[in-house]
Amino acid sequence: MSLRFRSIVVSTFLVGFVLTACRQTQAPVTSPLPPAAPTEQPVAPAPAQQQETTQTPPDQGVTVEVEQKPGKTVYWVLPGKRRLGEQEWGTPEHPKALLEPVMEEAKQLPSPLNRTVPQLLKDLPILGGLPLEAREMNADGTQFTTTKGPTAVSDQGRIVTGTFHVTYSDRQPYDLPDSLMDTEDKVDATVQFTDPDGNQYELVVDKLWQPPIPDWETGGGVVTNAWLHGTTGTDSPLFPRVFTWGAFWGLGKVIVNGTVVNENQWIHFMTTQVVRDKKYRLATQDELPLALDDTIAGQVHHTHVIVRPVKWTADGPVFEPVHTAFTLPNGQKQPFLHIMFEQDTILQDAFKDWAPPAPAESARPVPEGSKSIVVEGSEFSFHPDAITVEEGKEVTIVFKNRGTLAHNLTIGDLGIKTDTIQPGESAQITFTPIKTGTFQFWCSVSGHREAGMEGALKIEK
Template identity: 45%
Template sequence: MMHKTGFKAAMCLATLLFAMEASAAGGDKSGPLINKAVIQQEAGKTVYWVLPGPRQLSKEVFGTPDNPKRTLKPILAEVNKPPIRELLQKLPVLVAAPEPARKTNEAETEYTVFSQPTPFSDKARPLPPDQSGFFRTTLLDRVAEDQPGKPGNTPDEVQLESWFHDPAGNKYRLEFDHVVQPPFPGYETQGGVFIDGWLHGTTGTGSPLMPKEYTRAAWWGVVDLYINDEKVDTKVAHLMTTEVVRKRDYSLALDEEMPLESSERHIPDQEHHTHLIVMPIKPTPQGPVFEPVNTAFELSNGKNQPFIHMMFEEDSIVEWQLGSQ
């Protein structure tokens, strides 16, 4: 059974992802290096374009109808800044799964799915090898905790080279601008570049609609988006290299199913994969603004997909240093 109060199903862009206050690159880059990671995937290997769809709900993360967890109201109570409060009300899945969009079983004793379309779905299309994608990113982690002040106040740095296609064959390229720290209650991102820890699920950092997953490296930042060699957008993006959370049928695992055994993984011999999401969040001097990503890929409803979620399934960790000076 689904409760419908206050929710609009049309495209459901309000169920998408992370948003940050806009800021200049900022931050003193001269601090000592704590951690470093270099990750890449060569062209011609397995890449998926993730489509919007519903998401199964983990009992461990979201509780039961009699004892719900990760609801929006108590999280909003921790927010003092009106722009961030408004953002979380419009994009609640940044931190929660609001109860009105949770379906239950017939007996109303368990949650079944979050019915609004999100990027954390089981629906995805594999891309042909000659139109898959490539990325290489370098993450420089100089602080162990988020820094006070504006989200741009961080000495962490990121370098990125990337290109990929959508299922219609359009070619995308991202240019990285600067690191940001998500200004949400409970988020702990190590200054916007995160190396060696846990994200999503019950951690409080990242959408709880993703399972809790061991993360080798992750960043949050602002990127310029090019499609077919034309600059079309500037948005907030998030990349993370994690243990494998996609099963053999490409469904997204629940927290209760993690960690996946080798035989359960989409590619059994692959121990990690990389998620890259471009979010429907436009940074402005006044703060984050909800705005669909200007993709070129048309969905079955005749509208263009409002976010980008790429899965690079055969990535390589080129370099991974902890505690370097």
């Protein structure tokens, strides 16, 4: 990395897992919840014990196996600002998750970590907290609103392709600070995916490790049935406190189009409760748990793969961008990977066969005298994708979601849209066209229009 690039990183307080380079410019849905009678508004998920811990109790070990097969929905997360919730970040008067205490603890680590870890926290402060100067506030200065700069956990994504299979083998419920690579835990992971430009990626996990960030408890490199992120003290607070079926922290290779572009790079895998709503916004801790009908895919869990701009060296972890092939609008390469597998399946874990009930299809009656047009949507198209109506005559468009993700129908130039609805549901809009022309309609859920979910409405005299 050039000296110029590093100086930008330090001076702008890289507020995501990376990001100075961005500053310029159907498998069955399953869940380990017990098969109890659903409430009127089921949520995702609601474990009985909500202790603040990231350790699995010592026993014979726990194994969690998860996969997502080809043809299911995968998101490539783009850089962007992160909304800041009060639970994680406090208020300007009483701020939380400050970097300074973590930095002081890092300076007490044994050599050479007492040099490399503080430097890493300067380069990537969000691993330990967020400086006040990196936080936006509302107009009257009473609340934090967003990060000042882009992060790796934005609300924006693009649809890509991919598949994975992971087995989390949790055998050691504690970290060994003096031996970061020594663990009884094991992981078996395969993952392939594309970027929005179609480049091919593969990750190879070579070993587990226990990142030496002060106060983190990674349970030997693999944790199961635990709470991570947010206010737990383990991993970045930029992500909300989230129930986790399985997670690991590893080191490995990033392969792009058949070429190894990074080695000994930090790879973080986790299968968690769903934290993306049906508009693909990343929830804050205050907004969790999400109701099932407010999740992106109508299921209670999904799997995240994050490759941070961090490399392991003989002296410890150091900043190193991920050398992706994807070019951002500012002309820079995206220097991190954050891949979301939204339709994963838990193959092995307690209560894995329970599934939430399918939503019932619903629709309001079409107003009397209104012409009715039915448009169906799925991943990622409308049928029909071209419709014609008459100027001055009331029309009702009934949108039916026949897909497996949340969708809507938006006619942007006319300023009208349906609600965002879950699979199997219907929504409608009734209006009277007042001008002729051809107008585009699309699904406004992040990444869906770019994946091809759009059509044309023609208004004739």
